[in-house]
Amino acid sequence: MARHFDFPGGIHPPARKQRSAEAPLRSAPLPSRVVLPLQQHIGTPAEPCVSPGQYVRTGERIAIAQGMVSTDIHASISGWVRSIESHPVPHPSGERASCIVIDGDDKDEWQRLPVLNWRQSHHAELIERLRHAGIVGLGGATFPAQIKAAIGEHHRIDSLVVNAAECEPYITTDDVMLRTHADDVVEGARLMAHLCGAERILIGIEDDKPEAINALEASLRASGTDDDAPIALRVIATRYPSGGEKQLIKRLLNREVPSRGLPADIGVLCHNPGTLRAAVQAVREGRPMVSRVVTLTGAAVNRPGNVEARLGSLMCDLLAAAELREAEVSRLIMGGPLMGFELSHTEIPLVKASNCLIAATQDELPTAPPEQPCIRCGACETACPAGLLPQQLYWYARSHDHDKAELFNLFDCIECGACDFVCPSHIPLAQYFRAAKDEIRFRRHEALKAEHARHRFELRQARMEREAAEKEARRQARKAAIRRRSQDQGLSEDSQPTETTDNAANAVMEDDIKTLRIAQAAARAAVKKAEKALARASETGEGDIDDLEVQLATARENLRTTESRLSAAREARENAS
């Protein structure tokens, strides 16, 4: 076993992977109708580009990515677009969202993208392909893959980590997929390493997947050219949550992702094997993401196993194909038992984030006993993989003491649920922490909104001030023009002021002009600063561009105000002399 390092805490829940891992990877039957949510990724929902009644082929783009963090959506079967409507989607609170519904024609006619050879294509072309093929991270976060692929432009990446740990109980998608498609995953890893400029590839896998490890070893021996980044297979001892991005990086490289940072900040990029396979299929075969591997398991299904299913298939159909005994189901879970959530019904589509469906019986995953008071026993502290004190966080989260919660590093919680699992008082700790985080984010958002409103108000004030200053300048200019005209007519002697007042007034005016010139320089500097902030924001994509534009406009108004005032003062001096 390769040398590895360690993260604190962790738990050993019963794995219960055997039942679904025994069966070979199957293809789910082609669905007769699919429901494709416009948002199956983190970021902005895609915008539909088809209309009801239109014929689409499998792999045809039906919605276009919007903005930086977004990705295209493709038809997963061929047929006619039936409607674009609100439909229940997988969500803890049973939300509905906008979906494209396609009625299939059972022909499964494909429309593929042109085939590319990644070793010879330009980076930009490959990154564009990932976006147009709708590739997102399949490990659970569904982060658009093209952003991760392009990260080499801003960060120096030295290691690409393939996260095949799959530590959560029940889930076997990566395990089973690796047994059959290890070659694709290895090639995908090479492709991603090529794009981000990583010098080496590490595959992290837990030691409870011997068959997947064998398959990976075989494909590592068989493939690769001398130019490719070296690949090391690192087998680690099974412990939840080794598959957490930060935890796996710690175990493989002994590097810690900085708090509130990204793995890229320490030169690492992490990918799920499923994503790598999808990426390589998108490039090599021009196949957009229209399907994914999903584990169907739980004691209430007769045929547990992993199926490659079209996105948008309804979960009830998938479970029916796995011979669900509906009467015995006590809870239906999407995702694993520790981080997943319960579904209230099964008339919802399979999305890119759905890695596992558990139809559990009452004996298998009994309902949690009622919550009891926290006795601060410290079991959660022993289990926490982020080195936090969940018992303290719980205290502050419950009392909405957000500053204290942040002092105890609330935002470093990865919501793995290890603390819930061990809590003798059955407190849903992770749920409290998620709620507290949402609350803090919401408050920050509100504060930001208030600040933006203030900026807009300041712009209005600045504009009015500028208009007043310009009016004054025009008045002074007119006055000067009249005076000059009368001077030309030789009437100047009459209006000559006495010597003493003239000197005093002149001194005051000189002072005014000096002050105004300083103000003008400051306003000019403010404009430059605002311009720079805006330029930086539009380059990196961070920060609120609209707000920065408002701030820049305000600064420009202020500059014009000072300029008008200065010219007015100069005219006034001219008039006086």
Add this chain to the structure above:
Amino acid sequence: MSLMHAEQTAIRHPGDSGRLMAWVAIATLPGIITLTWHFGWGVITNILLAILMGWSLEATVMRLRRRPIVATLRDNSALVTAILLGASLPPASPWWLLLVGMIAAIIVAKHLFGGLGHNPFNPAMVGYALLLISFPVPMTQWTAPLGLLSSQAPSLSDIVFHITGLSGTTLPDTWTGATALDAFKNKPETVMASEFWATSPLPEGARTAWYSVSLAWLAGGMLLLYQRIIGWQIPAAMLGSVLLAATVLYAVDPSHHGSPLFHLLGGATLFGAFFIATDPVSAATSRRGKLFYGAGIGLLIMLIRTSGGYPDAVAFAVLLMNFTVPFIDYYTQPRAQGHSRPNHGIKPPPSSNEDRR
């Protein structure tokens, strides 16, 4: 939110909070049995009365607070508090003494602060300290270690008569005797320790009795450690600091200080280390904090025993350290992953900038 719970799976785990507390109660059995063996039925009457009072007080408060009564009693926290207080009081204490102690423990120390999990002070020790200050005479009258079966020992009926309070507040002289720590504490300054022990100041067999009771508490503590009900940090730090301080004092001046073994086994040190200081609710939180907390208790015990007014000091030491828990908690936060160093103190983190994900 985890939909899977450790106690509902086959892995080794102490179970829910009620079972955790039940284990603590079970672990007190060796100590209680040994105490009874040496000091008579009065130990059992103490504990049984305290349990009855504890349950009724808890039920009353739950009724007043309109909370489920049975579910609360099942968390066994009142049971443990009652056992600990009952075992700490002199055997065959009168009923009113126990009642005052239990009211202070259950109602004042626990429920006035919000119930289980919210009490800043160890309830049993609040009760004990209150009694010790208010009723010094009955609180310092320990029965002599006459043995459970000896003919001189008071019979069960004598004891029942005594605890009803009908026989006055004091026990007959033939029953009582000072504890080893108490006797040593009251040793005249001019008498050397060796001379003092030569005068056999204690009733016969008292030292053996106290030592064996301490070892019985230790056995219970080992069970708690094995069952992972308690961590090793608090007992180890507390016993370590008691031993260290006692050794230093004994090395400097053996004629006026008890030996380290005497301090370890002569009083409630082991009982306190495994059953009192380890109360998770009122103890420090982090593992590092628990070390400081335990060491502080040990040092305070030795300080009060050698320079204070009380012969044994576990209750006061624990209560004083309970005060320091918030402070310890702020300064012993572990380093979270992704941070170069731990957050210390109560200042908010520097510029909590927007998290990027």
